[in-house]
Amino acid sequence: MSFYLSAVILGLGFASLAMGIFISMRIFNIPDITTDGSFTLGGVVAAVLISGGHSPLVALPIAFLAGAIAGALTGIIHTRLKVNALLAGILVMTALYSINLALMGRSNLPLINTPTIFNSLFIPGTEIQQQFIVLIIIISIILVTLVWLMKTDFGLAMRATGNNEKMIRALGVNTDVMKIFGLALANGLTAVSGYLITQVQGFADINMGIGIVIIGLGSVMIGQILFSFKRKETIMIQLLGVIVGSILFRMILAFALSIGIDAIYLKLVVAIFVLAVVSIPNIKSKA
Amino acid sequence: MIELKGISKTFNKNSANENQLLNDFNLTIRKNEFTLIVGSNGSGKSTLFNLLAGTIIPDSGQILIDEKDISSVKDFRRSKWIARIFQDPLSGTAPELSILENFRLASIRTQSKSLRIGTDRKFKDQIREKIAGLGLGLENKLDQSMGSLSGGQRQALTILMATSDDTRLLLLDEPVAALDPKTATTIMKLANEIIRKSNLTAIMVTHSMRDVMEYGDRLIMLKNGEIDRDLSGSDKKKVQLNDLYDWFGE
Numbered sequence: 001m002s003f004y005l006s007a008v009i010l011g012l013g014f015a016s017l018a019m020g021i022f023i024s025m026r027i028f029n030i031p032d033i034t035t036d037g038s039f040t041l042g043g044v045v046a047a048v049l050i051s052g053g054h055s056p057l058v059a060l061p062i063a064f065l066a067g068a069i070a071g072a073l074t075g076i077i078h079t080r081l082k083v084n085a086l087l088a089g090i091l092v093m094t095a096l097y098s099i100n101l102a103l104m105g106r107s108n109l110p111l112i113n114t115p116t117i118f119n120s121l122f123i124p125g126t127e128i129q130q131q132f133i134v135l136i137i138i139i140s141i142i143l144v145t146l147v148w149l150m151k152t153d154f155g156l157a158m159r160a161t162g163n164n165e166k167m168i169r170a171l172g173v174n175t176d177v178m179k180i181f182g183l184a185l186a187n188g189l190t191a192v193s194g195y196l197i198t199q200v201q202g203f204a205d206i207n208m209g210i211g212i213v214i215i216g217l218g219s220v221m222i223g224q225i226l227f228s229f230k231r232k233e234t235i236m237i238q239l240l241g242v243i244v245g246s247i248l249f250r251m252i253l254a255f256a257l258s259i260g261i262d263a264i265y266l267k268l269v270v271a272i273f274v275l276a277v278v279s280i281p282n283i284k285s286k287a
Numbered sequence: 288m289i290e291l292k293g294i295s296k297t298f299n300k301n302s303a304n305e306n307q308l309l310n311d312f313n314l315t316i317r318k319n320e321f322t323l324i325v326g327s328n329g330s331g332k333s334t335l336f337n338l339l340a341g342t343i344i345p346d347s348g349q350i351l352i353d354e355k356d357i358s359s360v361k362d363f364r365r366s367k368w369i370a371r372i373f374q375d376p377l378s379g380t381a382p383e384l385s386i387l388e389n390f391r392l393a394s395i396r397t398q399s400k401s402l403r404i405g406t407d408r409k410f411k412d413q414i415r416e417k418i419a420g421l422g423l424g425l426e427n428k429l430d431q432s433m434g435s436l437s438g439g440q441r442q443a444l445t446i447l448m449a450t451s452d453d454t455r456l457l458l459l460d461e462p463v464a465a466l467d468p469k470t471a472t473t474i475m476k477l478a479n480e481i482i483r484k485s486n487l488t489a490i491m492v493t494h495s496m497r498d499v500m501e502y503g504d505r506l507i508m509l510k511n512g513e514i515d516r517d518l519s520g521s522d523k524k525k526v527q528l529n530d531l532y533d534w535f536g537e
Contacts, residue, residue, distance in 0.1 A: 148404075149402075151404050151406070152400075152401070152402045152403055152404050152405075153391065153392070153395055153400040153401055153402070153403060153404075153405050154400045154401060154402050156384065156388050156391055156392050156400070156406075157392060157400040159381070159383065159384060159388075160381040160384060160392055163381040163382060163383045163384065164377075164378070164380065164381040164382065166373070166378050167378060167379055167380060167381055168381065168392065169362055169363045169366075170340075170362070170363075170366060170370070170371045170373075170379075171366055171392050171393060171395075171396045172363050172364070172366030172367065172395075172396050172397065172398075172400075173363055173400060174361075174363050175363070
C-alpha cells in the first residue's frame with residue numbers, strides 16, 4: 001500500500017511539471033524541451049540552498065524564478081533570433097547541464113538531515129503524511145492560480161496566441177512577448193517540480209532530468225484520454241485531468257516495477273507507454 | 288481620414304527577383320467612406336492592404352490616420368486604430384476559445400490585456416444583445432467554442448467583433464470569398480449593414496463584381512501598382528458589369 005502511496009506522492013510532485021508541459025505544448029503549441037534542464041535546475045537550486053542552510057521556503061520562489069529565466073531564454077532564442085523552438089529548447093537544456101554542474105560543484109548532492117518544505121510547515125503526522133498534505137496544498141495553489149490566470153484578459157490573450165496567432169496579433173497582442181512569458185511560466189512550474197522531487201527523494205542529481213519531458217507529456221495525454229477533452233472542457237477540468245494523469249502515470253510505473261520489471265528497463269517501459277497514450281486518440285479518431 | 292503619401296515598396300531589393308509593387312503611391316480615404324478595391328492578381332491590392340495593416344513596412348512614404356503618422360508602427364500596435372477581417376473565415380477567431388472569450392479579446396483590441404476577468408455578467412448581457420442583432424440564433428451559445436461554428440457563422444461574428452471597440456479603419460480582405468454563394472450573400476449583406484450602422488471607414492478588397500455593383504461609396508481599380516480608375520458617388524453608381532470586364536481586359 002505504501003508502495004502506491006509513494007507513487008501518489010511522486011505523481012503530485014511531477015504534477016507541477018505536467019502543468020508546465022500543458023502550458024507550453026497545449027496552450028502555446030510549442031514543443032519545448034528545455035524541461036529536462038529546468039527540472040534539474042529546480043532540483044539543484046533546492047539542494048544547494050537547503051544544504052547551504054537556507055530555508056526551503058526561500059528556495060521555492062528562487063527555484064521557480066530560475067526555471068522561469070531558463071524558459072524565457074528559450075523563448076527569446078525562439079522568437080527574437082528566429083530559431084526553431086525545438087532547437088532553442090535543446091540549446092538551453094544543453095547549456096543548463098553545465099550551469100547545474102557548476103552550481104552543485106559535483107554530480108550529486110544529498111540532503112541528509114536537512115529541513116524540507118514538508119517538515120517546515122508544522123504539519124503533524126508521519127513524514128509521508130506531511131509530504132502528501134504539503135504537495136496537495138502546493139499543487140492546489142498552482143491549479144487555482146492557473147485557472148484564474150487563464151480567465152483574465154491576459155490569459156485569454158495567452159490562449160489565443162497558441163490558438164490563432166494571426167487573429168490575436170490583429171487584436172493588438174505582441175505574440176513574441178506572450179510566448180516568452182508562456183515558456184517562462186511553463187519552465188518555472190517545471191523547476192518547482194524539480195524542487196519538490198529533490199526533497200522527496202533526498203538528493204539532487206545532474207541526470208535527474210533526463211527524459212523527464214516525456215513524463216510530463218505522458219501525464220498530459222493520460223489526462224486528455226481520461227477526461228476525453230478535445231480542448232472543449234474548461235481549463236479547470238483540463239488541468240485536473242493533467243494532475244490525475246501525473247498520479248496515474250506514477251501508479252502505472254509502480255505497478256510495472258511491482259510485477260518484477262527490471263529497473264533497467266524503466267525508461268523503455270515509459271517510452272512504450274507514452275507512445276501508447278499518444279497514439280490512442282489518433283487511432284480512435286480514425287475509426 | 289486615412290492618407291498614403293508617396294508610398295514605395297520593393298520586394299527582394301537588389302536581387303534577381305527584385306519586384307517593385309508600389310512607386311510613389313498616393314491615396315486618401317475620407318471618413319465614413321466605404322471603399323472597394325479591385326484589380327487583377329499582382330496589381331498591388333494585397334501589398335496596399337498589408338501596408339495599411341502594418342504586416343509590411345514601406346521603403347519610403349507616409350501612412351497617416353487622422354494626421355498621425357503610423358508608417359513604422361508595428362502591426363499589433365496598429366490594432367489601436369485598425370480592425371481586420373481576413374479572407375479565411377477561420378482566421379479571425381480563436382477556435383478553442385468560447386464565443387464570449389473571443390468577443391472579450393476583440394472588445395479590448397485597443398487596450399492592454401490586463402490581469403482582470405472581463406467576461407462578467409454585464410459584459411455577457413451586452414454581447415448577447417449584440418449577437419442577437421445578427422439573427423443567426425447564436426446569442427444563446429456564448430459559452431460554446433468558436434470552433435464548433437460554421438465558417439459563415441464565424442465570419443459574421445468576426446465582422447461584428449471588429450466593431451466592438453473604437454475602429455478608425457476596417458480592412459476587409461475578400462471577406463466572403465471562401466464561403467458558399469448563399470452564405471456569402473448573407474454575410475456580405477450583414478457586413479454592409481454593420482459598416483453603415485456604425486458609420487465605419489472601411490476598405491474592402493473584392494473579386495466579386497456583383498458586390499462591386501451593390502456595395503460601397505467608392506471604387507478603386509488598381510493596375511500594376513497604380514490607381515487606374517477611381518470612381519465615387521454617381522460615377523460609381525453608373526458602373527455597369529460590362530465596364531468592369533472591359534477594364535480588366537485592358
